[in-house]
Amino acid sequence: MSFPGRVVRKSSARWFGTGALAALALAALAAGCSGDECVDAFDCRDKGSAPAGKAYVCNADNKCELRTLTVEPEADAGTDAGTGTDAGTDAGADAGTDAGTGTDAGTDAGTDAGTETDAGTPDGGAQLCRNTVECKEQSIDQLTLKSVVSTGLVTEEGTTAGQFLTYLDGRAGGSNPAQSYTYARFTATGLVKVDIDDLAALDSTAWDIAVRRFVIRVNSGVSGPSCVGVAQTAAGTTFDAVTSVDPGATFASESYFTANTCQYVPDDSGINGPDTGLATYWTYASCLKMTDKVFLLQLADGRHVKLQVVSYYDPAAQTQCNTSGTLPGTSGAAQFRIKWAFLP
Numbered sequence: 001m002s003f004p005g006r007v008v009r010k011s012s013a014r015w016f017g018t019g020a021l022a023a024l025a026l027a028a029l030a031a032g033c034s035g036d037e038c039v040d041a042f043d044c045r046d047k048g049s050a051p052a053g054k055a056y057v058c059n060a061d062n063k064c065e066l067r068t069l070t071v072e073p074e075a076d077a078g079t080d081a082g083t084g085t086d087a088g089t090d091a092g093a094d095a096g097t098d099a100g101t102g103t104d105a106g107t108d109a110g111t112d113a114g115t116e117t118d119a120g121t122p123d124g125g126a127q128l129c130r131n132t133v134e135c136k137e138q139s140i141d142q143l144t145l146k147s148v149v150s151t152g153l154v155t156e157e158g159t160t161a162g163q164f165l166t167y168l169d170g171r172a173g174g175s176n177p178a179q180s181y182t183y184a185r186f187t188a189t190g191l192v193k194v195d196i197d198d199l200a201a202l203d204s205t206a207w208d209i210a211v212r213r214f215v216i217r218v219n220s221g222v223s224g225p226s227c228v229g230v231a232q233t234a235a236g237t238t239f240d241a242v243t244s245v246d247p248g249a250t251f252a253s254e255s256y257f258t259a260n261t262c263q264y265v266p267d268d269s270g271i272n273g274p275d276t277g278l279a280t281y282w283t284y285a286s287c288l289k290m291t292d293k294v295f296l297l298q299l300a301d302g303r304h305v306k307l308q309v310v311s312y313y314d315p316a317a318q319t320q321c322n323t324s325g326t327l328p329g330t331s332g333a334a335q336f337r338i339k340w341a342f343l344p
Contacts, residue, residue: 129227129300131220133202135262139222142257142264143215143274144177145198150212152182154193163341165310166191170211170334181210181217186297186305191338208299213334214288214312216278218297221253223276229253230277231296239294242306245343251298252277281309287321287331288312296343307340 139145152169159165168191172179180198184191185208194207201207201219205226210217219226229251233242256265256274266272267279278295282288290309297305311318314332321327 130205130225131227133222133225134259135222135257136202138257138262138264139202140199143198145202146172146177146180147197147199148179149195149197150179150182152179152193152211154182154184154191156190157337159190163339164190166336166338166340168211168336168338170213170215170336172212172334175213175333177212179212181212181215183207183210185209186299186303186340186342188342191340205300208297211334211336214282215273215276216281216309216336217274217276218254218278219300221255222257223254227253227298227300229298231298232280233294233296235293237294239306239308239339242294242296242343245296245298245304249296251296278307278309282312285325287325287327288333289322289325290318304343305340306343307338310337310339312336 150169150172152171153167154169155167157165157167166184168182168184170182172181180196181201183194183196183201183206185194185206191209194204196204196207201210201224203225205219205224207219207224208226208228209219210223217223218228218230220228231246231249231251233246254276256276257263258265265275267275269279269282269284271284273279280293281291281295283291290311292308295307297307299305312333312335313321313327314330314335315337317328317331321331
């Protein structure tokens with residue numbers, strides 16, 4: 001049994017549906033095309049010129065919309081304003097720089113003045129630093145510093161090929177010192193005495209090294225306001241073997257008082273001497289035996305010196321002490337012979 005009508009109705013419906021959908025799609029497409037005003041702002045040009053402060057934009061609905069413009073800060077103007085600031089900076093800074101140059105000139109003058117002060121020292125060399133010296137009162141008490149200038153001499157005993165052998169008298173009036181340390185400065189012609197007392201030396205950059213009895217100090221750290229540093233070479237290093245400054249050398253300032261607390265730091269001799277940078281020039285076994293240690297000194301002006309303490313006693317007495325640990329009846333204690341030379 002057939003159902004021709006049903007089949008026709010199905011076919012008719014299928015056809016109708018397809019045609020209707022196509023027609024609707026075309027209608028929709030036509031509506032959509034005709035409804036879109038724009039794709040981007042370029043399409044809104046037909047709207048003509050927008051009023052001041054406004055512009056036509058193509059919105060999400062593809063319609064041209066008149067919008068008020070958001071005024072952004074004028075970067076160029078700001079930059080220019082910054083340039084104006086720069087101009088102010090140029091004027092102010094340059095003037096300030098010029099003023100700074102004036103300050104520099106003042107600094108130069110001050111430096112020159114400082115140099116002039118240093119020029120009053122034996123070799124006229126300039127010192128490059130002036131540090132604050134801590135623990136002054138403790139130094140005065142512990143090291144029995146004096147206000148009487150030492151009468152000890154500083155003289156050259158043998159200068160050959162740039163090598164010096166300097167005599168420094170550190171007796172200071174006896175084993176119970178009545179005078180200051182004997183102060184000296186390294187120069188191209190040898191060590192030169194600086195006539196200064198202990199109290200003034202705590203504020204002076206005019207000296208590099210000082211001796212009294214068995215103690216040798218350099219001008220740095222708690223000892224003085226300059227920058228003379230001490231480094232030790234390896235055990236067994238000979239004087240002649242040192243021809244340049246070891247790049248790994250560490251130069252230390254005098255620190256025989258602890259930082260901030262000013263606690264006294266004695267050497268390891270057992271006789272309570274200050275632990276200076278050069279304290280290991282000797283050992284004690286009934287007399288002061290030389291260790292023959294070679295030290296490196298970095299002076300405040302950047303020059304370097306190699307230094308060895310050859311004797312503390314008269315030369316013959318020192319030889320006896322070194323070999324037998326004994327001394328003759330007259331030893332000539334506290335009369336140093338120091339061998340030294342500038343390094344390249």
